[in-house]
Amino acid sequence: MLLTDLMQETYFALMANKARSGLTILGIVIGIGSVIAMVSIGQGTAGSITSSIESLGSNLLMVMPGFQRGVGQQVSTGRGNAQTLTLEDAKAIKGLLKVVDVAPQNFNQAQITAKGTNTNTQINGVTESYATVRSVQVLNGTFITALHNSSKAKVAVLGPTTAEDLFGEGVDPVGQTIRIKGLDFKVIGVTVKKGGSGMSNADDAVYVPLSTAQQYIAGNTRVSTISIQGESQEALEQLEADVTALLMTRHKITDEEKIDFMIMNQADIAASASSIAGTLTILLASIAGISLLVGGIGIMNMMLTTVTERTKEIGLRKAIGAKKKDISVQFLSEAVALTFVGGIAGVALGWLASLAVAKFGGIATTVSIPAVLTAFGVSAAIGIIFGYYPARRAAKLNPIDALRYE
Amino acid sequence: MPADSIFSAAVSGVVKNMIECKNIVKTYQTGLISASVLKGVSFTVENGEFVAIMGPSGSGKSTLMHIVGLLDIPTSGEYRLDQKDVSKLNDDELADIRKNKIGFVFQSFNLLKRTTVLRNVMLPLVYAGIRSGEREMIAMKSLEHAGLDKQYYNYFANQLSGGQIQRVAIARALVNNPSLILADEPTGNLDTKTGEVVLNTFQKLNENQNRTIILITHEREVAEYAGRIITIRDGLIVEDSQNNKRRSGFYK
Numbered sequence: 001m002l003l004t005d006l007m008q009e010t011y012f013a014l015m016a017n018k019a020r021s022g023l024t025i026l027g028i029v030i031g032i033g034s035v036i037a038m039v040s041i042g043q044g045t046a047g048s049i050t051s052s053i054e055s056l057g058s059n060l061l062m063v064m065p066g067f068q069r070g071v072g073q074q075v076s077t078g079r080g081n082a083q084t085l086t087l088e089d090a091k092a093i094k095g096l097l098k099v100v101d102v103a104p105q106n107f108n109q110a111q112i113t114a115k116g117t118n119t120n121t122q123i124n125g126v127t128e129s130y131a132t133v134r135s136v137q138v139l140n141g142t143f144i145t146a147l148h149n150s151s152k153a154k155v156a157v158l159g160p161t162t163a164e165d166l167f168g169e170g171v172d173p174v175g176q177t178i179r180i181k182g183l184d185f186k187v188i189g190v191t192v193k194k195g196g197s198g199m200s201n202a203d204d205a206v207y208v209p210l211s212t213a214q215q216y217i218a219g220n221t222r223v224s225t226i227s228i229q230g231e232s233q234e235a236l237e238q239l240e241a242d243v244t245a246l247l248m249t250r251h252k253i254t255d256e257e258k259i260d261f262m263i264m265n266q267a268d269i270a271a272s273a274s275s276i277a278g279t280l281t282i283l284l285a286s287i288a289g290i291s292l293l294v295g296g297i298g299i300m301n302m303m304l305t306t307v308t309e310r311t312k313e314i315g316l317r318k319a320i321g322a323k324k325k326d327i328s329v330q331f332l333s334e335a336v337a338l339t340f341v342g343g344i345a346g347v348a349l350g351w352l353a354s355l356a357v358a359k360f361g362g363i364a365t366t367v368s369i370p371a372v373l374t375a376f377g378v379s380a381a382i383g384i385i386f387g388y389y390p391a392r393r394a395a396k397l398n399p400i401d402a403l404r405y406e
Numbered sequence: 407m408p409a410d411s412i413f414s415a416a417v418s419g420v421v422k423n424m425i426e427c428k429n430i431v432k433t434y435q436t437g438l439i440s441a442s443v444l445k446g447v448s449f450t451v452e453n454g455e456f457v458a459i460m461g462p463s464g465s466g467k468s469t470l471m472h473i474v475g476l477l478d479i480p481t482s483g484e485y486r487l488d489q490k491d492v493s494k495l496n497d498d499e500l501a502d503i504r505k506n507k508i509g510f511v512f513q514s515f516n517l518l519k520r521t522t523v524l525r526n527v528m529l530p531l532v533y534a535g536i537r538s539g540e541r542e543m544i545a546m547k548s549l550e551h552a553g554l555d556k557q558y559y560n561y562f563a564n565q566l567s568g569g570q571i572q573r574v575a576i577a578r579a580l581v582n583n584p585s586l587i588l589a590d591e592p593t594g595n596l597d598t599k600t601g602e603v604v605l606n607t608f609q610k611l612n613e614n615q616n617r618t619i620i621l622i623t624h625e626r627e628v629a630e631y632a633g634r635i636i637t638i639r640d641g642l643i644v645e646d647s648q649n650n651k652r653r654s655g656f657y658k
Binding site for chain 1: 472475477478497498501502504505506510512516518520521529530532533534535537538578582
C-alpha cells in the first residue's frame with residue numbers, strides 16, 4: 001500500500017464519521033491544550049519569581065543580624081532583632097577579596113506626608129553604593145551620594161509607587177518636600193520601576209542617607225542589612241565563608257552555634273524558589289496529563305468501535321489481498337491522524353489559553369518550544385499506543401469470520 | 407475416479423491442473439462440540455474450466471470455496487494451487503496469492519458502501535501497489551468489461567441497484583487479472599434476467615479469456631451454465647460430471 005493511498009483511506013474513513021472523529025479529536029485538543037497552558041503558567045510563574053529575585057541585584061550576599069542572646073541566656077528575641085551589625089562591619093567586609101561593593105542599610109517604617117497626602121512605607125537609610133549593589137536606577141534626579149551621607153542631608157529618593165501615592169500620577173516630585181517624623185526632606189530623585197510585590201517591594205520605598213536615618217529616624221546606629229556584591233556567582237560561596245569568619249572575629253565569637261548574624265545567598269534563594277516553581281509546574285502538568293490520558297482512551301474507544309463496525313470491510317480487504325500489516329497500518333494511521341490533528345489544534349488552543357491567562361489573569365506565562373514539542377510528541381505517542389491494540393485486533397481477524405460478521 | 411489417479415495424471419503433466427484437492431477435511435471446534443463440514447473432499451480443476459459446485463445449504467460448499475479461495479485453511483488434507491502446496495502457508499503468504507491469482511464475487515457483494523464505484527474496483531490494485539494513474543485505467547477497463555455504464559463510475563456503491571452492484575463486484579474480481587474467479591451464489595440476490603446477464607458474463611470470461619471459474623450455487627439451473635457440475639452433500643462429493651448442454655439463455 002502506498003503512502004498516498006494510506007492517507008486517502010484515512011481521510012475517507014475519518015470523514016465518514018465526522019461527529020465521532022471530531023469529538024475524539026476534541027478530547028486530545030483539550031488534553032494537549034491544557035498541558036501546554038498549564039506548563040506555560042508554571043514556567044511563567046517560575047520565570048517571574050526568578051526575575052524578581054534577580055532584581056534584588058546580582059551576585060548578592062545579604063548579611064542580617066541574627067538572634068540576640070546575652071551570655072549564658074537562652075531567650076531569643078527573634079531573628080533580625082539583634083543590633084549587632086555596624087557600619088564598621090560593612091567597611092571591614094569591603095576590604096575582603098572578591099567584593100565589588102558593600103551597601104549597608106537600615107529600615108524604618110514611618111508615616112510620610114506631603115501637601116495633604118500621606119502614606120506609610122519603608123524608609124531605607126542607604127549609602128551611595130546601594131544603587132549599584134541592589135541595582136537601583138534613578139529615573140529623575142539623582143540617588144543618595146556620599147556627600148549627602150557625610151553631611152546628614154535631609155534628602156529623599158522616592159520609589160515610583162510612593163511618588164505616585166504622594167504626588168499623583170505623572171507628576172515629577174523632584175524638588176518637592178516630604179515630611180518624615182516631623183522633618184522636611186527634599187525629594188531629589190525617583191527610582192525606575194522594578195516590579196515585584198509584597199514585603200520587599202522596591203517600588204514602594206523611600207531612600208534617605210543612612211547617617212540621616214540613623215540620627216533622625218531610627219535614633220540608633222544600627223545597620224539592618226549589609227548587601228554585598230561579589231565578583232561572580234561562583235565567588236559567593238567562598239565569600240560567604242570569608243564574611244562569616246571576618247564577622248566572627250569582629251564580634252568576638254568563637255562558637256559557630258552562637259553566631260549573631262545570618263547570611264543569605266541570592267543563589268540559594270533563587271534555587272529554592274525555582275524548585276518550588278518546578279514542583280508547581282509538575283503538579284499542573286500532571287493534572288493536565290490526566291486529561292490527555294482520558295483523551296487517549298477516547299481514541300482507543302473510538303478505534304475499537306470502528307474496528308467492530310468495519311469488521312466486514314476488514315474481511316473484504318483481506319480477501320482481496322490485504323496483509324496483516326496493511327490492515328494494522330490503516331487503523332493505526334487513523335488513530336495517529338486523530339491525535340496529529342488534535343495535537344496541532346491543542347497546541348494552538350494551549351497557546352491562546354496561555355496568552356489569555358497572561359492578558360486577563362495577570363499571571364506571567366511562557367510557552368516554551370520544548371513543551372510544545374513534547375506535548376506534540378506525546379500526542380503522537382498516544383495515537384500509536386492507543387491505536388495499536390485496536391489495529392492489531394483488526395489485523396488478526398480471520399477473513400472468513402470477518403466476512404460473515406453481521 | 408479415485409483421487410490417486412487424478413494426482414498421478416497431474417504429476418505426469420498430461421494436463422495442467424490449476425486446483426488439486428486431496429482428501430480435504432474441515433472441522434469446526436466450538437467448545438466441546440466439533441462439527442465436520444468437509445469429510446474428505448478430493449477433486450481437481452484444470453486450467454480454463456468453468457465448474458459449478460452445487461449443493462443444498464449446509465452441504466459444505468461455501469467452506470470448500472473458502473478453502474479453495476485461500477480464505478480458510480483445511481484441518482487436514484492437501485491443497486495444491488498451480489502445483490504449489492498452499493495448505494500450510496501463513497496468513498500473509500495466503501494474502502499474497504489471493505492478491506495475485508484469485509478474484510472473488512461474494513453473494514453479499516461486499517462493496518465498501520460510502521465509497522465510489524471506481525474506488526471499490528481499484529481497491530485490489532491498491533494492495534497490489536499499482537500507481538494511481540494506471541490503477542484508474544485498469545479499473546475503468548474492468549468496469550467496461552463487466553458492463554457497467556460510465557455514468558455510474560463516481561456513484562457511491564449504496565446508490566446502485568442490485569444488478570449494478572453485482573457488475574461492480576465482478577469488475578472488482580477481474581481487476582487484478584486473476585487466473586481463478588470464485589463466485590459464491592452470484593445470482594442469489596438478483597432477478598432472473600439480471601442473473602442471466604451475470605452468468606453470461608462468466609461464460610464469456612471463461613470462453614474468451616480462458617479464465618478458470620468456480621461457481622457456488624444451490625440451484626441446478628444456475629449450475630447448468632457451467633461446463634462441469636460437482637455436487638456436494640454432507641461434506642462429501644456425491645457427483646462430478648461434465649455438463650454437455652450448457653445453458654446460455656433464460657432459465658425457466
